[in-house]
Amino acid sequence: MADYPDNLLYTKDHEWVRVDGTSATVGITHFAQAELGDIVYVELPKVGEKLAQNDSFGSVESVKAVSEIFMPISGAIEKVNEALNDSPEHVNNDPYGEGWMITLKIENPSEIDALMSAAEYEDFLSENRN
Amino acid sequence: MSNDNSRIKKVRTHISQNESLIFERSRSGAVGYKLPKIDVPTTEVNELVNSKYLRTDDLANMPELAEPDVVRHFTRLSTWNYGTDTGMFPLGSCTMKYNPKINELVARLEGFATAHPLLPEESAQGCLEVIYLAEQLLAEITGMAAVTLQPAAGAHGEMTGIMMIRALLACRGDARKKVLIPDSAHGTNPATAAICGYTVEGIRSNERGLTDLAELEKRMDDSVAALMLTNPNTVGLFEENIEKICKLMHERGGLVYMDGANMNALCAVARPGDMGVDVMHMNLHKTMSTPHGGGGPGAGPVAVTKELAPYLPSPMVIKQDGKFVLDYNRPQSIGRIRAFYGNFGVVLRAVCYMLTLGSEGLRENTETAVLNANYIAHHLRDIYEIPYEGKIMHEVIFSDKRQKKYGITNGDIAKRLIDYGFHPPTMSFPLIVPGSLMVEPTESEGREEMDLFIDAMKSIDKEAQENPEMLKHAPHTTRVGRFDEVAAARNPVLRWQATKSEEK
Numbered sequence: 001m002a003d004y005p006d007n008l009l010y011t012k013d014h015e016w017v018r019v020d021g022t023s024a025t026v027g028i029t030h031f032a033q034a035e036l037g038d039i040v041y042v043e044l045p046k047v048g049e050k051l052a053q054n055d056s057f058g059s060v061e062s063v064k065a066v067s068e069i070f071m072p073i074s075g076a077i078e079k080v081n082e083a084l085n086d087s088p089e090h091v092n093n094d095p096y097g098e099g100w101m102i103t104l105k106i107e108n109p110s111e112i113d114a115l116m117s118a119a120e121y122e123d124f125l126s127e128n129r130n
Numbered sequence: 131m132s133n134d135n136s137r138i139k140k141v142r143t144h145i146s147q148n149e150s151l152i153f154e155r156s157r158s159g160a161v162g163y164k165l166p167k168i169d170v171p172t173t174e175v176n177e178l179v180n181s182k183y184l185r186t187d188d189l190a191n192m193p194e195l196a197e198p199d200v201v202r203h204f205t206r207l208s209t210w211n212y213g214t215d216t217g218m219f220p221l222g223s224c225t226m227k228y229n230p231k232i233n234e235l236v237a238r239l240e241g242f243a244t245a246h247p248l249l250p251e252e253s254a255q256g257c258l259e260v261i262y263l264a265e266q267l268l269a270e271i272t273g274m275a276a277v278t279l280q281p282a283a284g285a286h287g288e289m290t291g292i293m294m295i296r297a298l299l300a301c302r303g304d305a306r307k308k309v310l311i312p313d314s315a316h317g318t319n320p321a322t323a324a325i326c327g328y329t330v331e332g333i334r335s336n337e338r339g340l341t342d343l344a345e346l347e348k349r350m351d352d353s354v355a356a357l358m359l360t361n362p363n364t365v366g367l368f369e370e371n372i373e374k375i376c377k378l379m380h381e382r383g384g385l386v387y388m389d390g391a392n393m394n395a396l397c398a399v400a401r402p403g404d405m406g407v408d409v410m411h412m413n414l415h416k417t418m419s420t421p422h423g424g425g426g427p428g429a430g431p432v433a434v435t436k437e438l439a440p441y442l443p444s445p446m447v448i449k450q451d452g453k454f455v456l457d458y459n460r461p462q463s464i465g466r467i468r469a470f471y472g473n474f475g476v477v478l479r480a481v482c483y484m485l486t487l488g489s490e491g492l493r494e495n496t497e498t499a500v501l502n503a504n505y506i507a508h509h510l511r512d513i514y515e516i517p518y519e520g521k522i523m524h525e526v527i528f529s530d531k532r533q534k535k536y537g538i539t540n541g542d543i544a545k546r547l548i549d550y551g552f553h554p555p556t557m558s559f560p561l562i563v564p565g566s567l568m569v570e571p572t573e574s575e576g577r578e579e580m581d582l583f584i585d586a587m588k589s590i591d592k593e594a595q596e597n598p599e600m601l602k603h604a605p606h607t608t609r610v611g612r613f614d615e616v617a618a619a620r621n622p623v624l625r626w627q628a629t630k631s632e633e634k
Contacts, residue, residue: 035564040619063615064558088620 002118003030005096009112010121011072016096017115019106026072027100028060028091031125036062039088044080044101051075053111057102060091073111075104138550138585148609149206152193153626162197191628210609212553213423218579222525222556222568223316223364225394225416226423227499232486233419233479242478247470251455258454261471262447264431264481271484271492272390272410273403274433278442279472284391286467287411287430288322288358293464294409294434294441295356295385296326301462304383306355312341313562314363316389328355335562339365339518343374350382360389361402362523364560366503366568368395376406385409393417394499394572395524398492409434418480429476443467498573499524502580506569509584513591517563525570529563538594538601540565545612546593546604550586 008016014032018025033039041061051057056068057077080102084090091099106112116124176184195203213219219226237243245257265277281287292309299305309323312333320330333349336342341359350357357379361369369375376386388402388410394417396402402410414429415422422428434442440462448457487495500523507516507526514528530540544554544567556568571580593601603612 038616038619040616061619063619065561067561 004118004121006118008096008118009115010118011070011115012124013070015069015072017072019112022106023078023103024073024075024106025100025103027095028069030095033092033095036060036067037064038062039091042084042088042091042101044084045077047077047080049077051077069101072115074107076107077102078105079103137582138589146206146209149203151626152195152203153191155195155199155203156193158194160194160196162195162200214574217551217553218571218575218583219553220555220569220571220583221553222527222570223391223559224556225570225572227419227572228574229419229421230483230486233482236482237475237478255454257474258447260478260481262449262454264477265447267481267484268412268431268433271397271401272412272433273401274410275436276439276442277431277433279429279431279477280443280466280468281411281430281432282468282473283426283428284411284413284430285318285322287432288318288387288389289325290432290443290464290467291387291409291411292322292326292356294438295387297441297462297464298438299355306353308354310346310349310354310357312359312363314339314365314560315358315360316364316391319358319360319389323358335365338520339363339367341369341371341375343371346375347378350378350384352383354384356385356387358387358389360392362392362395365518365563366523366525366527367518367520368523372405380406391416392524395496397496398489399496403435409438414476414480419483420476420479427473427476429473429480495573502571502573502575503569505580506571506584510587513588514567525568527563528567528569530565530567533591533594534565536594536598538598540567542601542604543567543590546590546601547586548605549607550589552583552586
């Protein structure tokens with residue numbers, strides 16, 4: 001799998017978004033999981049919670065640090081990936097598959113337009129790495 | 131491992147048996163005492179104590195050992211220690227300076243060591259005078275009007291400070307909702323603000339690693355209660371716009387809290403009170419040389435401006451008719467924030483340190499601490515990346531950027547330093563520097579020890595190029611090799627548990 005699949009959208013805080021009708025699935029990118037290192041704990045929100053864009057919806061803890069994860073777009077939490085409670089390593093091993101974190105009900109579709117494409121995100125990464 | 135540098139003198143560790151857990155050494159029936167025969171009538175214990183408070187498991191699985199076994203166990207363990215009494219401890223942000231032994235001597239003086247916190251004031255004049263004096267000395271050093279010694283550590287000091295800011299703003303009738311925190315602040319700062327009921331908003335650093343003044347200007351409005359600023363910040367740089375920052379905050383009705391954890395770069399040279407700071411804490415266990423590896427206890431005194439002084443925790447020591455008394459009549463105080471008067475033994479050591487050095491000695495220490503960090507930066511900057519170039523203060527932050535091309539990370543470098551006889555530096559902090567190694571030599575180190583450290587870091591870089599696999603499995607000379615940190619974090623085993631065969 002490519003490091004940054006073309007069918008996803010990306011944020012500057014290194015979350016990815018997969019839009020599917022009125023819902024969206026969210027996780028953290030390959031870059032984010034690599035920077036964090038081995039993830040040992042993932043804290044996720046409650047189903048039904050309504051959060052605004054850029055609100056923190058949880059945190060990821062690695063052996064190095066705890067980092068917050070942010071809502072790429074506003075919405076209500078529909079599902080959380082319970083499997084991460086026991087197997088946080090999914091986020092490292094398969095960030096775009098088994099490592100998904102939440103799905104949300106899209107509240108404001110116009111927010112999606114401001115997210116980055118895979119190519120834009122890769123440009124953003126290379127700009128910030130230097 | 132071979133190295134070209136003869137200054138690095140490595141030896142094999144002397145031989146002593148590896149140590150099992152004390153539970154594993156237990157032998158049923160072993161004791162370290164012998165009691166005389168009972169010469170009074172015996173009474174069943176449950177006639178004296180309600181049986182619901184009694185254990186019924188006959189202390190199952192508690193270790194049973196003879197006295198020499200216990201003494202050897204703990205003495206052997208004590209030889210595994212690494213501390214500032216054995217060598218350089220460059221754990222950045224923690225200020226692991228040497229703790230002078232005169233501090234310990236003074237803390238053990240009978241009048242201090244045996245004083246009970248409930249002694250009447252007239253019997254505790256010496257202790258009260260130490261508290262009074264410590265507050266005066268710290269007020270002078272910080273340039274502030276008044277000080278409380280109650281907080282037990284830095285984060286506790288932060289909470290005390292933010293509670294006072296809240297009390298003052300509430301008194302002004304303008305409680306406000308938000309606290310702004312730069313991303314180069316200590317991690318405890320946002321936690322403090324959140325615990326005190328504020329919404330936290332981050333301020334990104336500019337490309338030089340300093341608080342972005344324009345960004346602050348944009349974000350500072352009448353909903354913001356305070357800015358919490360660490361100065362020097364966690365990138366090891368002095369916030370050179372501190373006066374402008376304070377002015378901006380004050381003009382818009384906010385206050386400035388300064389995290390003084392890094393005061394080892396400023397002490398007796400520059401005073402936050404003169405820069406416009408309203409509240410700050412200091413970490414006596416860092417700047418004032420009291421022991422803190424292994425949990426302290428610490429002390430996080432808080433200094434405030436005259437305007438905030440009425441809100442300081444109660445009681446305060448005051449001088450009345452030539453005597454020291456505890457003043458509880460403080461109607462605006464946020465109240466008591468710790469039992470009794472703070473970690474008095476720590477404060478006492480800090481007072482001893484301040485008086486031993488005097489203002490000139492403290493200044494010299496600060497200058498040496500800054501010089502030492504710059505010495506290490508100077509000798510390693512061609513080899514290890516320094517992500518934020520600026521005037522380095524008391525600590526220098528490197529990153530593993532150049533070693534990463536050999537597959538070596540900051541963790542590998544830190545582990546390998548153990549093989550060279552050094553405690554590793556702080557790693558992966560601050561978060562805004564990927565792969566960081568934060569080195570704080572403090573003023574305690576002479577040139578010889580720092581040269582050894584520099585040589586070790588140079589050797590490790592060479593090893594990264596020539597033998598990266600070896601680095602990835604470091605340390606090699608310790609009793610146990612590299613731990614599986616991931617498994618330990620995912621499935622922590624926090625205490626000894628009897629296996630079936632060990633159970634009685």
